[in-house]
Amino acid sequence: MSKIRVRFAPSPTGFVHVGGLRTALYNYLFAKKRGGTFILRIEDTDRSRYVEGATENLIAVLNWAGLVPDEGPEQGGDFGPYFQSQRQNIYRDYARELINGGRAYYAFDTPEEIEEMRRRAPKSEAPPKYDASLRMQMRNSLSLSPGESAELLEAGAPYVIRLLIPEDRTFTFNDIIRGQVSFHSRQIDDQVLIKSDGYPTYHLANVVDDHLMQISHVIRGEEWLSSVPKHVYLYECFGWKMPDLAHLPLIFNPDGTKMSKRNIQSLDELPSGKVDPDVQTYIDSGYEKEAILNYIAFLGWNPGDDRDVFTLRALQNIFSLERVNKSAAIFDLQKLNYLNQEHLHRMETDVLAEELKTEMQKAGIHYDADAYFKAVVDLLKSRLHFRKEFVEYSTYFFKEPESYDPQVVKKRWKGDSAKLLFEFIDEISKLDRFDAGSIEKCVRQIADRHEIGSGRIIHPVRLAVSGIGVGPGLFEMLQILGREKVTKRVKNAIEMIPARQQ
RNA sequence: GGCGCGUUCGUCUAGUGGUUUAGGACGCUGGCCUCUCACGCCGGUAGCACGGGUUCGAAUCCCGUACGCGCUGCCA
Structure with a gap:
């Protein structure tokens, strides 16, 4: 292969x-x-x-x-240049080869003349093509005498080179995605190959380049399907093997x-x-x-x-x-x-954390340690829809809350909240290890003691340490923050919140 | 208009004549988990464009119709 x-x-x-x-x-x-x-x-x-x-x-x-x-x-290669604009002379040579072989011809019609030709057609009908039915009525090296054409060329008259599409041919090709497809040459016009500015059209350039660059498979959009017969014919004229096709x-x-x-x-x-x-x-x-x-x-x-x-x-x-x-x-x-x-x-937490540092720096937020930062990333990762959300979701891990969401205060901060939170910081101060499991046990015990749901402690604590009502599991969150910060923030909140309530 | 290509849940799709009461994913939706919001888990919703053939049997093959899209440029 x-x-x-x-x-x-x-x-x-x-x-x-x-x-x-x-x-x-x-x-x-x-x-x-x-x-x-x-x-x-x-x-x-x-x-x-x-x-x-x-x-x-x-x-x-x-x-x-x-x-x-x-x-x-950028990387170069043995088949350059890779800009078609730098390959003009290549296309020109191949276009000449086509003309010499009688497969293409010079056309001297101006854009205005072509416009006019199209306008002449009745409105009800489709615009005519520059094809077998029309080309002898136009000004080109087929309709003019060899002398006239040569004269025009010598005089430097603007011209294009058109492909001479044969009459009554059916072009059939195979597409990897679509299977066998065929077109009749009646549907195809005498495609311009070289424009009057000297540049090739797509049709010539892609065939020449695909061949010269030894392209084995052409994978492109479906909008090209209809022009494949022109390409098939060009490959035939040049005697080249056509690449396999796949139209997406x-x-x-x-x-x-x-x-x-x-x-x-x-x-x-x-x-x-x-x-x-x-x-x-x-x-x-x-x-x-x-x-x-x-x-x-x-x-x-x-x-x-x-x-x-x-x-x-x-x-x-x-x-x-x-x-x-x-x-x-x-x-x-x-x-x-x-x-x-x-x-x-x-994503691996380590990788994500590394990449998130950039986001944090952009937002002007500083963090203490790598291990701490990674722990936060790990905790918040599953709540992210976009990586940019991390900055917003994690703010309270990097600075103390400056305010408390009034909606949440109203909903969660009850008359006994301050008292329960005092008890909470007192209890956690006695903990040997400040980890999620121990903290949870602690909270549940306080709740049991007062015969209340643990939510009555959990919600106010969350509010106190984060300033908001939503976030990851509280116990994991507290563990990462650490006992010192938690204690300080809870004390702050007890001071601040009732004042705001009044 | 002509020619070409296409058509399975709202969307992305599996499916290449019987294994299909057409499967999965997103979305939407009910529930579970639970300290909140997410995540996760379990369930539901909804489709072979239409009409003819071929065949014992068709989402799958053939023909037609409809609809959509592409091309119909000295654009790519």
Whole structure:
């Protein structure tokens, strides 16, 4: 079996689309699973749509995701350059070869003339194509005499090179995902191969580059399916072997429309039925990298069993194109959220703690010791949906409460709370070991003594040490805080709270 | 309009002629756990687009219809 070589070939026209990231991911997974090469090729042949910084941004997102190319603009390789804009002369040579072989021709029609040709058609009908039925009425090296054409070329008249699509041919090809697909040449127009600005169109460039770069499998979005016959014909003209094809299903908004960046400010205020196609938005919103990758991998693919949480490494081992679906998928934020939480909960505490330090520093919060910090992370981990929540959830572990939630005071702070809490700090002062088990025993004993529910102590203590009414299990929380802090905070609260009540 | 591709719970999907009273996950929902909020656990909800064939038997094969999407550019 020949070497697996796949490419992700985006055009730098803006932000990185969720669908684009998935295409990159599938290419990457396919290559890695089979010991192949993952190539990044920048398809920047449309100067009018070129966006400054888009390439850098694209590479940054790919690196962020861990989908690092084996060959590409950054890492180089034996098949460069990896920018199509730097390969112009290559395409030009191949286009000439086509013309010399009678497979392509020069066309001198101006954009206005083509526009006019299309406008001439009755409104009820479909716009005509530049094809066998029309080309002899246009201005090109087929309709003009050889002398006229040569004259125009010599005079430097603007021209494009068009592919001469044969009449009455059926192009059939096999797609790994869709099976056999065929098109009749009647449906295909004489595709422009070289534009008047000298740059190639996608169709020529991708065929030439895929061949020259020895691409074994083309994995891309379904929007390309309809232009495959043109590519099939080009491969035939050049006498090249075509790579295997896999056309991926599209990804849509919840309302079934195409994902668009229009009218989207943030994930918190999405227009009804819409979702943000910009990968950067999810990164900025604090989604776990692994969760994003896991989620988009499952948009159109599944491992065939019940498992649904995978790291990039794990996906590498089980991915296969054969298990990619045919039908389009809808992007669902809730499932992403679920996976985000799953990945967070499955992280090793040590690793998470290390990464959370950055979040803490950003928030300007300082902590005492590594062991203490890790203990807090361990305790709070299972309550996290997003890692950024940690800062908020853990504040009272790093500084004393400055106020007490009035709602909770009203609900939990009873007339005897102060008295019970005095008793509580007195009891815990006698404890040999200040651990969750001992603290709990202590609380239960006080409650029994007064014949009240232990909640009558638990809730006020929580309020006293944290200032709020929600949080992790109280006893574990107190153990981590330590006897000294707990005693101090409870005393503070006893002083503060009744004063506020009056 | 033409051509192409697609259609299993609200969503992601399993399913490749009998193992299926169509399975899982998210969501929603009932409960358990419990000191709160989460987590976790147990349960429920809901689907083969429609119509014809083929077959002893079809979600699975064929045809048609409907609907959706893609392409129909000197965009990719």
